[in-house]
Amino acid sequence: MATPAAQRSIGIALLGCGVVGGGVVKILTEQREMLRCRTNLSFDLRHIVVRNPGKRLAANMPTPFSTDAAAAIDDPAVNVVIELIGGTDLAGQYVERALRLGKPVITANKSLLSQRGAELFAMARKHNTCIGFEASCGGGVPIINALRMGLAGNRIDALVGIVNGTCNVILTRMSRNRWAYDRALAEAQRQGYAEADPMMDVSGRDTAQKLAILSSLAFNVRVREEDIHIEGIDHLQMADIEFAGELGYVVKLLAIAERARGKDRAANDSLFLRVHPTLIHRDDVLADVSEAFNAISVYGHAVGHTLFYGRGAGAMPTASAVVADLIGLGLGSLPLEFSQLRIFPDTTEPANVVPFEELQTRYYLRLMAKDEPGVLAQVTAALGTQGISLSAILQRENSAGQCVPVVITTHLAREGAMQAAIKQIDALPTIQAPSVCLRIIETPREFAEG
């Protein structure tokens, strides 16, 4: 290590200057002096590439806007390419172009990484460069850095996260304001938390893409979006959020990756991977994560339970993560870690995924039952046949001979058995199908001991 050399310039091409891009420009412009003091680096925006060249930022900014991404990437004065275009086609082409020139890429693009991560990481490695993707998950929460380095001495046993701010805002409104899903979604759209086409978020796909990235790092295997069982929040009904509340639970869209605990080594290395609305006990620290905040619980064999909390989206928080990667690149530590650590999906084996039917969890069931004698006996018989035992039942008095909700929670049961039981229950003439089935998470057991 030598005395810090004279200030170096990091020439940047910023592709895309929407919400997050604008935040990056703001930090690099307004905090230029602070960053220079801290890092002895000068972060210089050489090109800002946008689709619409007429666009200008409010900030007083001399950097020329252009529409020519290729020219910006190729400019010899550019050392780093920040990709904030989104989508996979154009963004993928530009990322490839930069990597082939040996230029490091910083991206927030979870779609691109979850789809083509292994290929792009390999390309970066081949051209002696690297990819920074702190901004792809958890907004400003430095969870990628924590998994890469801070917790690197741990065998990770589980990762449970709220990683989609849009869904969390909607669920917070449903749970606190007792708004129906449609109203909560419309309000989230009005406030800019949800996009005009909200499907990527509410279907759970965005959450699954982030889980693919996070669990790949945490478990040192290659996880693809297709490996993950995905259920969104778009069919969630107010009634179930209310019943869950009565039972002491909060409903959250969770991304869950857990190491299967088998006796043999192979089983130990396989993973349960899932995204679905989940009942979480109100005493669990994740239950308090509301509005647009994200939080990721990581359970390490040595560190025990850790949790990382912060704003999961938005201009400035995500830009904070982009700038963290810029600093790591500028200092040279990020490339060193990238080139040596064998935790990235191009250097690891495909995940050994446990089929979803094998999941063992607790369940919440809501049946709409005709108020006739013997219904409950039929239902419990269907569950009993599958070896599923009940934990609690909640049934209201009937008013006026309509169907009444019967809410059941179970002890641990196999997913396959539960699906078989529901099929049988929904075929009963006394039940108005489809019944609602949600999963209850037991907070992963902590192995760390003082």
Add this chain to the structure above:
Amino acid sequence: MATPAAQRSIGIALLGCGVVGGGVVKILTEQREMLRCRTNLSFDLRHIVVRNPGKRLAANMPTPFSTDAAAAIDDPAVNVVIELIGGTDLAGQYVERALRLGKPVITANKSLLSQRGAELFAMARKHNTCIGFEASCGGGVPIINALRMGLAGNRIDALVGIVNGTCNVILTRMSRNRWAYDRALAEAQRQGYAEADPMMDVSGRDTAQKLAILSSLAFNVRVREEDIHIEGIDHLQMADIEFAGELGYVVKLLAIAERARGKDRAANDSLFLRVHPTLIHRDDVLADVSEAFNAISVYGHAVGHTLFYGRGAGAMPTASAVVADLIGLGLGSLPLEFSQLRIFPDTTEPANVVPFEELQTRYYLRLMAKDEPGVLAQVTAALGTQGISLSAILQRENSAGQCVPVVITTHLAREGAMQAAIKQIDALPTIQAPSVCLRIIETPREFAEG
């Protein structure tokens, strides 16, 4: 960046093999293969230096135990020295010896760093080496890494943390079990959470030493323990925890560093630094941090509110942090960051600390008042004279003519004014001095906006 070279050996001298040292040995031994796979590094314990050479670990471990720290440090096969002796004298000598040989040091020693950090960091720099100290604060929570890199694009506005597990265990028992301080302490000692001489913890000094380290990094200034106003939990009474609970607050020992918000630049760069039992609203996420857990809230200008949560002490969590630094050293990223970042106390200016009397905060007061007419008028007059306005009053009906507790909360007031008011109140013949004065924290305002 080249293709990963053949596996390199990192030769380690471990000084001290108590609780944390044992954890380090356990991870390096049991997770040897996992660490090798991840990092392509072989972490080899060359020496374990203990005071009592008869001591042996349960683990099957070939490393020789010795009592000769100097010989272990000097061994050419040793690339890294891990100092887990504690204290400042011997530990300081060994750290110096290693640094002078150009060998990096990893330490969990907050006393040493808060007392001699600037000097030792400078020494490391002079000899082209570095110090890793992730384990010095927050146990296994990678908060040092987050402040060093993950949040490096932020101007930090505030840092508020629960960083002493012992105190948090005691406060949890007082608050949940309604045990008096002495009983809660005795139980914490019995369980191994508190030491035989608990003063370092319960006096708040350990918390202050950690705050010195964390705030130095967060605000890029040099903070010493003496810069911090310190009050411990050892005089805390059950009654105040109960009244606080009635008012919707939980009492926690908080480490607080806040940037003073002035109009001129100098004022903006000055800090409030304090450690004291604090009333925190029960809805605040820190209020839920119980038992031996730690949590640190960091407020960045871009990222907004982030929180880092986990076990703040214990063998394995702290060892997890030591191993994280080992990996950073082995990969070379930690030395690169250490040599270039100008955030360590040897490269920054002394903190500009706002005198404690200038603090503006809300207060909780408990007075023991004789049940006579006019007492409350005298008390409110004393507060009024100092410009302090009341937010709430709680007074119980008297039973049998004794002194009755009068609990008052205030709006924002100056510390100096409050101390003057209390002096006046305690001099009243109708008041049984000393009155109890605790501070209420308002969760720092978040500047980040989506």
